[in-house]
Amino acid sequence: MQQVNIGIIGSGTVGGGVYKAIQANGALMASRLGVQLRIAKVAVKDLKKARNVKISPALLTTDWQSVINDPSIHLIGEFVGGTTTARTIVLNAFRQGKSVITANKALLSAHGEELFAAAQRYGTNLYYEASVAGGIPIIKVLREGLIGNRITRIYGIVNGTCNYILSRMKLEGADFAEVLADAQRLGYAETPPDLDIDGHDAAHKTGILASLAHGFWADPKQTYVEGITAITQQDIRFAGQLGYTIKLLGIVKKFDSKRRAQSAKVQVSVYPALLPNSHVLANVNGVFNAILVRGDIVGDTLYYGRGAGQDATASAVLSDLADAALDLKCGAKSRICPFVPHERDGAVLPIGEVVSRYYVRLSVIDKPGTLAKITAILGSSNIGISSVIQPEGHEGESVPLILMIHDATNANMTKALAKIGRLSAVKAPPVMIRVESFE
Numbered sequence: 001m002q003q004v005n006i007g008i009i010g011s012g013t014v015g016g017g018v019y020k021a022i023q024a025n026g027a028l029m030a031s032r033l034g035v036q037l038r039i040a041k042v043a044v045k046d047l048k049k050a051r052n053v054k055i056s057p058a059l060l061t062t063d064w065q066s067v068i069n070d071p072s073i074h075l076i077g078e079f080v081g082g083t084t085t086a087r088t089i090v091l092n093a094f095r096q097g098k099s100v101i102t103a104n105k106a107l108l109s110a111h112g113e114e115l116f117a118a119a120q121r122y123g124t125n126l127y128y129e130a131s132v133a134g135g136i137p138i139i140k141v142l143r144e145g146l147i148g149n150r151i152t153r154i155y156g157i158v159n160g161t162c163n164y165i166l167s168r169m170k171l172e173g174a175d176f177a178e179v180l181a182d183a184q185r186l187g188y189a190e191t192p193p194d195l196d197i198d199g200h201d202a203a204h205k206t207g208i209l210a211s212l213a214h215g216f217w218a219d220p221k222q223t224y225v226e227g228i229t230a231i232t233q234q235d236i237r238f239a240g241q242l243g244y245t246i247k248l249l250g251i252v253k254k255f256d257s258k259r260r261a262q263s264a265k266v267q268v269s270v271y272p273a274l275l276p277n278s279h280v281l282a283n284v285n286g287v288f289n290a291i292l293v294r295g296d297i298v299g300d301t302l303y304y305g306r307g308a309g310q311d312a313t314a315s316a317v318l319s320d321l322a323d324a325a326l327d328l329k330c331g332a333k334s335r336i337c338p339f340v341p342h343e344r345d346g347a348v349l350p351i352g353e354v355v356s357r358y359y360v361r362l363s364v365i366d367k368p369g370t371l372a373k374i375t376a377i378l379g380s381s382n383i384g385i386s387s388v389i390q391p392e393g394h395e396g397e398s399v400p401l402i403l404m405i406h407d408a409t410n411a412n413m414t415k416a417l418a419k420i421g422r423l424s425a426v427k428a429p430p431v432m433i434r435v436e437s438f439e
């Protein structure tokens with residue numbers, strides 16, 4: 001049986017998980033693939049660090065260059081994270097003719113185009129199944145399973161940490177900071193966790209999915225990103241009373257151009273949204289991710305699984321290891337290309353032009369005439385209200401006023417809310433959360 005020698009660089013949550021998973025299921029994989037997977041070296045930063053996965057000391061080194069340069073190593077796993085050392089590792093490996101497996105969505109978002117071009121130039125490959133949605137094989141779904149479809153919609157809960165936080169805030173009334181600390185302890189969060197809670201990690205993943213689905217590399221600078229730090233218990237509660245659950249969603253929506261000569265526009269955004277409680281994504285809790293993909297032929301499809309953490313991510317890496325091992329065995333390093341540009345006719349739709357429904361919470365002085373002033377501003381902006389609720393039982397200088405708003409562009413809504421925020425009866429900046437209807 002052939003043997004593939006693997007050099008692992010980075011052995012924290014993900015790298016450690018890969019080591020453990022190969023110990024557990026390497027023989028099973030060998031029997032399925034006809035290729036033996038052998039870990040030849042493991043590079044870490046600190047040899048003295050206590051590790052939850054025990055690695056044979058003979059394999060450990062702090063010199064990642066020596067792993068790449070070792071002629072007996074065929075394949076590199078980059079599990080360091082970040083966009084600087086990781087980029088150098090990947091490029092150096094390619095120069096040595098070695099393909100790389102990575103889970104690093106930040107790296108792909110920042111340097112994907114460069115790395116894919118380099119892989120092609122050096123006749124190597126870059127495998128990244130673990131970069132999006134942990135254990136869910138969503139890259140394979142888009143690249144292989146749904147290859148015959150035009151993808152019209154992707155709605156994804158793609159950040160485990162944020163979903164874990166929002167779920168526990170809703171189901172247990174838990175405090176944001178405490179739950180974030182738990183997510184860090186459990187190995188779900190990025191370093192620093194701002195990447196999760198500010199929405200950037202979800203944006204990296206959503207950009208990867210958008211690029212695969214639409215064939216042009218979606219520029220991360222054009223992805224609209226809002227995180228979950230402004231979501232309060234109060235909004236979770238009011239949303240619940242109205243029949244909704246707040247989730248951080250990655251959204252990719254294609255809008256065909258009415259004119260033939262114009263490019264199709266694709267919305268690529270990440271923001272917290274109110275989902276109807278009856279929708280399946282509203283019921284995805286904890287560290288679980290789920291992605292709804294709509295194809296023009298297949299219709300709606302749904303993928304669900306653990307989105308972060310050691311074992312789920314290791315499972316995705318094992319699938320890349322299998323592909324890489326078969327590519328090496330069959331001598332076809334480009335059997336699966338990392339990213340194939342196609343159609344190339346898309347452009348990201350600016351957030352101002354995105355049309356949505358909205359939940360708006362205002363803190364207002366409870367006196368006659370306040371509502372009239374607010375509705376006058378919305379009316380003059382041609383924005384329709386679908387319901388108004390002033391929940392009872394609130395006392396004090398200001399009380400909450402909840403408005404549910406019909407379809408309006410983000411630009412129109414933002415302008416109207418700025419005017420509303422300047423009314424003397426409005427005592428705090430308006431809170432606006434989009435409502436997703438999955439059309």
Ligand code: NDP
Pocket residue numbers: 009010011012013014015043044045046047049062064079080081082085103104105106130131134187188189190191307308309310313
């Ligand atoms: P960790 O911080 O747990 O692990 C990083 C590892 O890299 C550590 O083992 C560290 O060594 C090692 N390292 C850092 N610098 C160097 C260096 N210069 N030379 C050699 N080793 C180095 O991160 P994660 O495992 O959580 O994440 C790794 C990647 O996987 C990131 O890109 C992340 O976004 C991605 N990812 C993470 C998931 C998760 O659930 N955690 C899920 C999916 C993707 P030492 O141990 O000595 O400190």
Ligand code: HSE
Pocket residue numbers: 131132133134158159160161162188189190196201307308309
């Ligand atoms: N920090 C990421 C998350 C890890 O919470 O989803 C998985 O990509």
